[in-house]
Amino acid sequence: MATETTSSCTGSNLLQPISEIINLPLDQVNFVVCQLFALLTAFWFRLYLHPSKTSPFIRHVVATLLGFYLALFCFGWYALHFLVQSGLTYSIMMFAGLEHMHKLCFIVALGYLSFCQITRVYVFDYGMYSADFTGPMMVITQKITSLAFEIHDGLARKEEQLTPSQRCLAVRRMPSLLEYLSYNCNFMGILAGPTCSYNDYMAFIEGTAYQPRHLETNGKENGKYKHTEPSPKNDIISKLCTCAISLAIFLSVSKLCPVERSIDDKFIASTPFILQVLYLYLSMLATRPKYYFIWTLSDAINNAAGFGFNGYNKDGSPRWDLISNLRILDIEFATSFKMFLDNWNIQTALWLKRVCYERCPINPTAATFLLSAMWHGVYPGYYLTFLTGISMTMAARALRHNIRPYFLGSTTHRSIYDVITWAGTQIAICYTVVPFVLLAVGPSLKFYSVKLLTRRLND
Numbered sequence: 369m370a371t372e373t374t375s376s377c378t379g380s381n382l383l384q385p386i387s388e389i390i391n392l393p394l395d396q397v398n399f400v401v402c403q404l405f406a407l408l409t410a411f412w413f414r415l416y417l418h419p420s421k422t423s424p425f426i427r428h429v430v431a432t433l434l435g436f437y438l439a440l441f442c443f444g445w446y447a448l449h450f451l452v453q454s455g456l457t458y459s460i461m462m463f464a465g466l467e468h469m470h471k472l473c474f475i476v477a478l479g480y481l482s483f484c485q486i487t488r489v490y491v492f493d494y495g496m497y498s499a500d501f502t503g504p505m506m507v508i509t510q511k512i513t514s515l516a517f518e519i520h521d522g523l524a525r526k527e528e529q530l531t532p533s534q535r536c537l538a539v540r541r542m543p544s545l546l547e548y549l550s551y552n553c554n555f556m557g558i559l560a561g562p563t564c565s566y567n568d569y570m571a572f573i574e575g576t577a578y579q580p581r582h583l584e585t586n587g588k589e590n591g592k593y594k595h596t597e598p599s600p601k602n603d604i605i606s607k608l609c610t611c612a613i614s615l616a617i618f619l620s621v622s623k624l625c626p627v628e629r630s631i632d633d634k635f636i637a638s639t640p641f642i643l644q645v646l647y648l649y650l651s652m653l654a655t656r657p658k659y660y661f662i663w664t665l666s667d668a669i670n671n672a673a674g675f676g677f678n679g680y681n682k683d684g685s686p687r688w689d690l691i692s693n694l695r696i697l698d699i700e701f702a703t704s705f706k707m708f709l710d711n712w713n714i715q716t717a718l719w720l721k722r723v724c725y726e727r728c729p730i731n732p733t734a735a736t737f738l739l740s741a742m743w744h745g746v747y748p749g750y751y752l753t754f755l756t757g758i759s760m761t762m763a764a765r766a767l768r769h770n771i772r773p774y775f776l777g778s779t780t781h782r783s784i785y786d787v788i789t790w791a792g793t794q795i796a797i798c799y800t801v802v803p804f805v806l807l808a809v810g811p812s813l814k815f816y817s818v819k820l821l822t823r824r825l826n827d
Contacts (some may be wrong), residue, residue, distance in 0.1 A: 384698040410672035416738035419575025434555035439497040446501040466524040485745045507561035510719045560666040562693045562715040572675040598686030600671040607668040614660035652798040703789040705764040749803035756800045
């Protein structure tokens with residue numbers, strides 16, 4: 369009862385009748401409706417507030433105000449946390465020295481996010497796995513820390529000290545407050561992201577993202593691609609179809625295969641180990657379409673606004689995957705732990721790489737998994753997942769290095785290797801991610817102990 373009250377008072381109750389009709393939590397209904405509104409607004413933004421028709425200032429103002437409106441509709445006054453977090457870190461950027469500004473921003477942004485997560489989980493609604501105001505704060509934290517490091521790279525480090533990617537992403541001037549708020553809280557990404565680099569966002573706002581590729585020495589295009597602004601229409605249609613299919617699968621299948629059944633005593637006692645593994649795979653497979661829907665819809669919203677252009681394919685067709693967050697087929701058919709992680713939550717993986725893995729002098733792999741766990745939240749299941757992920761990553765590297773050479777002799781051997789590694793990867797991912805879904809430490813440890821005991825009994 370307390371949970372229902374908390375959920376309803378954090379956002380608008382306007383859609384309560386719809387929530388009751390379709391039997392979904394109000395916060396989730398608010399989220400989906402706001403994202404659909406953002407999609408329609410994005411088309412308007414691209415057509416009527418195009419960089420050729422209005423100034424970057426107007427685009428910044430409109431994108432920011434619309435973002436705050438959506439945040440208030442979904443989360444009520446809890447959306448003020450977005451402003452507090454952004455305001456604190458912007459003050460650090462302006463008044464702290466460039467030498468240590470990025471570290472202070474990192475500590476304050478992550479610390480404030482953790483404070484809000486602890487308050488929400490342990491004070492308000494422990495175990496609620498739905499939309500909440502700390503979700504957008506996770507993306508804002510990524511943007512704040514990324515920008516802080518990019519400013520440090522651009523204003524406090526020498527060119528020769530930077531890697532090629534750091535040189536490309538480096539920010540050479542301090543953003544204004546409006547630019548900063550627009551980057552953090554624009555309506556395209558306020559609810560579900562994804563994160564992006566500050567330079568890419570500014571190129572979108574200023575209309576410089578559509579630079580012609582492949583130029584002649586005289587500066588003219590070589591004729592391979594026309595000098596016209598590429599249209600995201602086909603990509604948007606494709607992504608919206610993916611959203612519809614993902615949502616339909618999630619709503620129809622997820623309740624049929626709950627992960628919690630894997631630790632049910634009757635299920636364990638009556639089901640052979642092989643069938644338990646198969647059920648585990650199917651239950652985890654059923655949880656993924658929810659993320660496919662959220663991230664693909666968010667990508668389509670950004671594309672509809674004109675953000676996400678990433679050059680051209682070899683056949684001259686435009687690519688709109690600059691800030692895409694996943695590649696579904698590469699995830700479902702991944703043949704290694706690394707391949708799965710490289711195609712899942714891509715922008716978060718890039719953020720972890722840029723702010724932690726490439727900069728941490730001691731054991732960057734462990735530090736990256738630890739940061740990922742802290743960023744996700746304070747549920748014990750997150751930490752169990754990422755601690756298990758460290759050992760899985762190390763084991764996968766060792767197995768690939770030592771076993772793969774024996775299967776490179778022929779096409780048949782390589783095919784056998786791919787099938788075996790696909791099955792092994794899917795099982796390893798399921799085993800690793802179950803605590804992420806169960807959240808609490810008790811059920812997670814029961815799952816691990818049950819699987820070990822069942823395996824021993826079957827052996």
